[in-house]
Amino acid sequence: MKSTLLVGALLTAITTTGAFAQTIKLADVAELSGGGATVGTNWKNGIDLAIEEINAKGGILGRKLEVTHADSQSNPGVARAQVQKALDAEPYVLLGPGYSGSVKVTAPLAAEAGITQIMGGEAAELTQAGNKFLFRTSFGQQSSMPKVAKYIHDDMKAKSVAVVWVNNDFGRGGRDVVIKELERLGSKVVADLSTEAGQADFAADVGKIKAANPDAVFVYLNEEESARILKELKRQGVTAPLMGETTLIGQKVIELAGDAANGARGHVGLTTDAPVELIKGFRDRFSKKYNYVPDHNGLKGYLAVYMVKATTEKMGKVDPKAFADTLHGLTIKASEEPGILMDVTFDQNGDIDRQSFLVEVVDGKQVVKQVLPKLK
Amino acid sequence: MSNLFDLLVAGLATGAIYALVAVGFTLLWQTSQTINFAQGEFVMLPAFLMLAAMHVGAPFWLAIILGILLSMILLGLAFKMLLVDPMMRHGVLPLAIATMALAIGIKEAVKQFFSAEASPFPSIVPTGDISVLGHAVSLQSIGVLVVAILAVFGLTTLLNRTSLGHQMQAAAQNPTVARIIGVPVERMILLTFLINAFLVALASLLITPIYLAKFSSGEVLGQAAFIAAIVGGFNQVRGAIAGGLLIGVLDNLAAAYVSTQYRAAVPMIFLIAVILFRPQGLLGRAEERTV
Numbered sequence: 001m002k003s004t005l006l007v008g009a010l011l012t013a014i015t016t017t018g019a020f021a022q023t024i025k026l027a028d029v030a031e032l033s034g035g036g037a038t039v040g041t042n043w044k045n046g047i048d049l050a051i052e053e054i055n056a057k058g059g060i061l062g063r064k065l066e067v068t069h070a071d072s073q074s075n076p077g078v079a080r081a082q083v084q085k086a087l088d089a090e091p092y093v094l095l096g097p098g099y100s101g102s103v104k105v106t107a108p109l110a111a112e113a114g115i116t117q118i119m120g121g122e123a124a125e126l127t128q129a130g131n132k133f134l135f136r137t138s139f140g141q142q143s144s145m146p147k148v149a150k151y152i153h154d155d156m157k158a159k160s161v162a163v164v165w166v167n168n169d170f171g172r173g174g175r176d177v178v179i180k181e182l183e184r185l186g187s188k189v190v191a192d193l194s195t196e197a198g199q200a201d202f203a204a205d206v207g208k209i210k211a212a213n214p215d216a217v218f219v220y221l222n223e224e225e226s227a228r229i230l231k232e233l234k235r236q237g238v239t240a241p242l243m244g245e246t247t248l249i250g251q252k253v254i255e256l257a258g259d260a261a262n263g264a265r266g267h268v269g270l271t272t273d274a275p276v277e278l279i280k281g282f283r284d285r286f287s288k289k290y291n292y293v294p295d296h297n298g299l300k301g302y303l304a305v306y307m308v309k310a311t312t313e314k315m316g317k318v319d320p321k322a323f324a325d326t327l328h329g330l331t332i333k334a335s336e337e338p339g340i341l342m343d344v345t346f347d348q349n350g351d352i353d354r355q356s357f358l359v360e361v362v363d364g365k366q367v368v369k370q371v372l373p374k375l376k
Numbered sequence: 377m378s379n380l381f382d383l384l385v386a387g388l389a390t391g392a393i394y395a396l397v398a399v400g401f402t403l404l405w406q407t408s409q410t411i412n413f414a415q416g417e418f419v420m421l422p423a424f425l426m427l428a429a430m431h432v433g434a435p436f437w438l439a440i441i442l443g444i445l446l447s448m449i450l451l452g453l454a455f456k457m458l459l460v461d462p463m464m465r466h467g468v469l470p471l472a473i474a475t476m477a478l479a480i481g482i483k484e485a486v487k488q489f490f491s492a493e494a495s496p497f498p499s500i501v502p503t504g505d506i507s508v509l510g511h512a513v514s515l516q517s518i519g520v521l522v523v524a525i526l527a528v529f530g531l532t533t534l535l536n537r538t539s540l541g542h543q544m545q546a547a548a549q550n551p552t553v554a555r556i557i558g559v560p561v562e563r564m565i566l567l568t569f570l571i572n573a574f575l576v577a578l579a580s581l582l583i584t585p586i587y588l589a590k591f592s593s594g595e596v597l598g599q600a601a602f603i604a605a606i607v608g609g610f611n612q613v614r615g616a617i618a619g620g621l622l623i624g625v626l627d628n629l630a631a632a633y634v635s636t637q638y639r640a641a642v643p644m645i646f647l648i649a650v651i652l653f654r655p656q657g658l659l660g661r662a663e664e665r666t667v
């Protein structure tokens with residue numbers, strides 16, 4: 001009698017642990033409230049959509065996915081506490097946060113625990129600290145700026161370029177990479193203009209651009225300042241083509257700058273308007289489930305989960321310790337894993353290489369003009 | 377060289393707006409010893425009043441008129457009656473500090489009711505260029521200059537050529553004697569507050585299309601106008617005009633030929649030099665009060 005009880009207990013224990021081992025646990029910490037609520041909510045919804053799809057098709061290696069969402073309140077301090085809590089539950093992979101500042105303070109925790117962190121931050125420095133467990137879902141400046149420089153040199157055929165940047169970490173980071181790349185390619189930087197965050201009057205800066213008479217102008221400012229300089233460029237009649245990043249051609253900039261934004265071009269790493277069938281499909285499924293059109297953060301969250309799937313299937317087992325090693329240097333093809341949407345390669349720092357898009361503002365609307373290929 | 381010409385035109389256009397704001401500064405000081413540290417916010421607010429009017433469906437021209445009228449009521453009449461009059465009897469300094477508090481209040485209120493983000497603002501001057509002496513000059517710069525010059529010209533005519541202007545001068549120079557000879561001093565003082573409110577609303581209309589409507593945009597303007605008023609001469613309208621134009625040009629030239637990082641420092645250094653070597657300002661006269 002005693003032994004049957006014991007066996008029964010043992011059996012129950014085995015089956016429960018067995019069932020427990022069947023699900024793969026992911027932990028997400030994102031900006032679900034506060035200033036980054038749009039970022040975090042898109043990211044979270046992208047994750048949930050991907051998990052729903054994967055589970056509907058039988059999960060990863062026959063095991064279902066499960067995720068817990070925690071709110072960082074868009075605050076690095078809270079993010080750190082939430083990540084610590086999430087890591088204590090020993091997840092397979094940590095997803096998020098989306099803000100670079102929050103990633104910066106949480107990355108050491110995940111690395112110490114030996115758990116891979118797939119995040120949404122875009123600041124250049126994040127992947128330059130030698131962290132072997134941190135991966136991006138979108139371009140950092142060191143990936144996007146070479147593409148910008150290549151476009152300015154190859155497609156705009158600009159022999160001389162004026163570079164206008166905002167004097168903060170973001171602006172300086174981008175400026176350093178783009179100038180290095182432009183000079184490597186053979187485009188001469190004829191004006192290197194630093195501006196201040198919050199600057200209102202760009203007459204003198206535009207005057208300098210005019211005097212330098214460049215073939216193209218690269219504008220790397222925050223959104224409000226981008227709008228002001230676009231107006232001033234138009235006011236002073238600068239006709240050289242304008243190139244920038246998402247911050248030059250974003251919807252807010254178009255709203256503020258009005259007509260002056262027309263013709264401005266920008267490099268965009270991820271956009272739900274991309275002329276890629278798989279991305280259109282994602283956009284449709286997302287809009288159907290949540291009743292709104294996602295921004296690029298929705299794409300990032302979605303991709304993060306499919307990175308987990310592709311890497312795990314590559315290993316052939318669920319092994320949190322070997323996960324990061326496998327993802328370093330891995331190329332995931334959209335033909336083999338449609339959920340990854342576009343072919344992507346991860347380098348040894350966790351930075352990504354992927355095709356991206358050249359967007360132009362036409363009549364106050366963003367239009368994808370060209371698909372820029374992967375760098376390698 | 378063409379660059380220098382462009383910089384001068386852009387500097388004069390910005391300087392003309394500084395001048396409008398600086399003139400208001402000196403007017404208030406002359407007639408009521410009010411140092412208005414909220415002058416920058418006074419320039420920021422009318423644009424939002426006009427935006428609010430447009431938001432409820434008014435066409436742009438009507439919004440401008442409503443904005444100017446509302447400004448004159450809020451920033452002229454209400455400012456004088458609710459803040460200046462009660463604070464005045466405590467002296468110049470408490471009043472100056474009260475205007476600083478008002479500046480914070482206006483900024484936070486705009487942030488609360490509108491948003492912390494910038495909004496676009498339509499321009500009264502169409503975009504485009506015309507050729508001046510072989511240089512392309514934007515219509516916007518010219519429009520700003522013309523409107524500002526007209527406003528200043530109108531003001532000086534009012535002050536120097538009309539009986540009303542002479543009464544204002546008298547009220548400013550010697551209120552006691554003015555009162556004895558029958559000048560309604562209180563009404564004259566109120567008039568300068570209304571004129572100041574009109575000038576800042578005009579400045580708001582001219583500068584906001586370029587700077588965008590934002591709760592914090594008054595900080596830079598208030599400071600520039602304050603420096604302009606001191607540099608030109610705090611007790612002279614023409615000093616404030618000259619100071620405004622000078623600071624506008626200097627700021628642009630500094631940004632172009634010194635460095636963008638130090639552009640804000642150059643007018644400051646100039647200000648220190650003026651205070652050290654000519655404390656009454658370039659065109660001001662020591663120990664004298666006039667409008």
